Amino acid sequence: MSADESYSKLKLFALNSNLPLAEKIAARVGVPLSKTSVKRFSDGEIQINIEESIRGAEVYVIQSISDPVNDMVLELMIMIDALRRASASEINVVIPYYGYSRQDRKARSREPITAKLIANLLENDQATRVLTVDLHAAQIQGFFDIPVDHLLAAPILASYFKDRGITENLVVVSPDHAGVSRARKLAELLGASIAIIDNRNPVTDAAVPDSIIGDVRGRTAIIIDDMIDTGSRFAVSAKTMEKAGVARIFGCATHAIFSQQAPEKLQAAPFEKVIVTDTIQIPANKQFPKLVQLSVGPLLGDAIKLIHAQRPVDGLFDPRL
Numbered sequence: 001m002s003a004d005e006s007y008s009k010l011k012l013f014a015l016n017s018n019l020p021l022a023e024k025i026a027a028r029v030g031v032p033l034s035k036t037s038v039k040r041f042s043d044g045e046i047q048i049n050i051e052e053s054i055r056g057a058e059v060y061v062i063q064s065i066s067d068p069v070n071d072m073v074l075e076l077m078i079m080i081d082a083l084r085r086a087s088a089s090e091i092n093v094v095i096p097y098y099g100y101s102r103q104d105r106k107a108r109s110r111e112p113i114t115a116k117l118i119a120n121l122l123e124n125d126q127a128t129r130v131l132t133v134d135l136h137a138a139q140i141q142g143f144f145d146i147p148v149d150h151l152l153a154a155p156i157l158a159s160y161f162k163d164r165g166i167t168e169n170l171v172v173v174s175p176d177h178a179g180v181s182r183a184r185k186l187a188e189l190l191g192a193s194i195a196i197i198d199n200r201n202p203v204t205d206a207a208v209p210d211s212i213i214g215d216v217r218g219r220t221a222i223i224i225d226d227m228i229d230t231g232s233r234f235a236v237s238a239k240t241m242e243k244a245g246v247a248r249i250f251g252c253a254t255h256a257i258f259s260q261q262a263p264e265k266l267q268a269a270p271f272e273k274v275i276v277t278d279t280i281q282i283p284a285n286k287q288f289p290k291l292v293q294l295s296v297g298p299l300l301g302d303a304i305k306l307i308h309a310q311r312p313v314d315g316l317f318d319p320r321l
Contacts, residue, residue, distance in 0.1 A: 241270075
């Protein structure tokens with residue numbers, strides 16, 4: 001069977017959250033984006049129309065749950081409903097950024113677990129599979145009773161430093177204790193040690209912690225987190241490293257939420273570069289000179305090809321840099 005024949009029933013759809021990334025994924029897979037329209041009624045109701053037959057098709061619908069978060073969630077749910085009613089054989093949901101993932105447990109009384117609610121909505125809408133990148137907490141996979149392919153951006157971030165020869169005297173820094181496993185993964189890829197900012201009970205978001213677990217003085221520090229939201233903690237972490245006497249400071253994160261004044265805070269912080277991926281589309285007014293954006297399009301495209309061929313995706317976790 002030729003490649004064209006094997007992909008004859010494969011359909012890729014993009015909604016409104018991140019069309020540039022969807023186009024990169026489609027280019028990697030070698031299948032054009034299928035036609036759909038997403039419109040609004042005068043009162044704001046979402047109307048979706050699939051403009052080609054998908055009967056019996058293996059469908060992948062690409063949508064990050066990013067700002068405006070609630071609109072993007074509802075677009076996705078309505079699209080899945082439309083695909084199911086149009087007789088798609090499989091509905092694979094590609095969610096580069098899984099919004100609401102920070103609400104993954106009850107930290108206080110009477111709180112919802114919204115990450116689980118999103119999982120329930122996707123399952124009840126009869127999605128077949130979820131493909132995502134760098135969940136805030138890996139255990140969110142357990143909220144689903146359908147397959148979840150949880151891809152990691154760490155090899156992409158590591159390649160940035162390896163390609164530029166930034167490999168000597170490195171230390172990968174977690175901005176708090178919760179992110180240690182993430183820092184360790186990047187450190188393993190770069191052959192670096194790790195450090196942890198012991199950021200307990202700061203008086204304000206602008207308070208610069210003094211306590212650091214690990215040796216950082218005179219080294220190149222790479223601060224890593226899964227997401228940058230307001231940028232306050234990330235900027236404070238850079239100031240902590242500067243205060244501790246590091247030689248160079250880089251920031252890394254998978255998801256660039258960049259709410260409020262995050263771009264200004266990051267540009268003013270003592271970072272040499274802030275490296276993120278394109279799981280969330282960054283508008284022009286939130287880009288800044290220190291920003292570097294790497295694409296997860298090839299990663300997600302390769303995952304789709306492997307899933308379509310019913311082959312394991314574990315090879316994507318091998319950095320091969």
